[in-house]
Amino acid sequence: MTLDDGRPAPAPRRHLAVPLGAEADxxxxxxxxxxxxxxxxxxxxxxxxxxxxxxxxxxxxxxxxxxxxxxxxxxxxxxxxxxxxxxxxxxxxxxxxxxxxxxxxxxxxxxxxxxxxxxxxxxxxxxxxxxxxxxxxxxxxxxxxxxxxxxxxxxxxxxxxxxxxxxxxADLFSADGPRLYATVLDDPDLVAATIPEHERRFMTELPMTNTGAWSPETLAAMRNGLAAADARC
Structure with missing residues (x-):
């Protein structure tokens, strides 16, 4: 529904209506x-x-x-x-x-x-x-x-x-995925220094539906590299 001047009508109030705590991932x-x-x-x-x-x-x-x-x-x-x-x-x-x-x-x-x-x-x-x-x-x-x-x-x-x-x-913005994930492999200390661990805990769990899933070896290398970088911090 739109208003007479072409703007959309005010959005109805919608919410998740499911219990979700602060620690929900x-x-x-x-x-x-x-x-x-x-x-x-x-x-x-x-x-x-x-x-x-x-x-x-x-x-x-x-x-x-x-x-x-x-x-x-x-x-x-x-x-x-x-x-x-x-x-x-x-x-x-x-x-x-x-x-x-x-x-x-x-x-x-x-x-x-x-x-x-x-x-x-x-x-x-x-x-x-x-x-x-x-x-x-x-x-x-x-x-x-x-x-x-x-x-x-x-x-x-x-x-x-x-x-x-x-x-x-919709969805016009993103992180620079190719550069970011190449750096995870090549320089995990830089990634660890620029993105706090609590903001990248699940960065290796992206769906990757369009590009194709990472190999198990690549996933292991990314996770191990970031864990080692965090340990050095």
Whole structure:
């Protein structure tokens, strides 16, 4: 539903409605949602998604996502444009995980998504206000996070449609995964020095659905290297 001026109507009040303590991590949260009737509906490299029993809400759950707070900031700061998903709740999880509770979104055709991305990059009038917020929040991430991805993600899958027909940009920010995980192997002391252990405890538990899972040998090398680096701190 939208207002007469095209802005989305105020979001209904939604929350998880499952008991979740301060020490809940991504595993505990996922189990709690499944037990409450939520169903798995997707997975990427950084997160999995579950759909609420009524079909109106999605939970994006990541074991480790330094960019999560910036994505949530984009959704809040650009809400007036109607071109980002409604964010009902954002919560950091124990061990560096991230929860975003969003309105349910549907995919769009690749050409339609590409057109939206092109308009955003060119700051065309219909998306100029959104482009300004994207730039501002992305620059903030680059200043504050040493592993922030240098470019906005232009994956067509990040442009989606809401139940009331709006095209929205979702999940535009991420950590620079290739650089970060190469450094975990090559210089784990640098990673340990720049990301506190309590914020990267589960960084080797990403779904990696699109890129492909790490080999057992690579996982062991990353975990052992970080453990040794933590012991030296």
């Amino acid at each position: 991504h595993r505990r949260l996922e189990r709690a949602l499944v037990a409450a009737g939520w169903t798995h509906c997707g997975a990427g490299d950084w997160a999995v998604a579950l759909r609420s029993p009524d079909g109106l809400t999605a939970a994006r759950i990541s074991p480790f996502d330094p960019a999560g707070p910036y994505t949530a900031a984009l959704y809040r700061e650009a809400a007036h444009t109607g071109q980002v998903p409604r964010l009902y709740e954002h919560r950091r999880l124990a061990g560096g995980g991230d929860l975003q509770l969003l309105e349910w979104l549907e995919p769009v055709a690749a050409d339609e998504a590409a057109d939206f991305h092109r308009a955003l990059t060119a700051r065309e009038p219909q998306v100029a206000a959104l482009a300004d917020v994207v730039r501002r929040v992305h620059e903030r991430g680059l200043r504050e996070q040493p592993w922030f991805a240098p470019k906005v993600d232009e994956n067509p899958d990040n442009i989606m449609r809401t139940a009331d027909g709006r095209l929205v940009a």
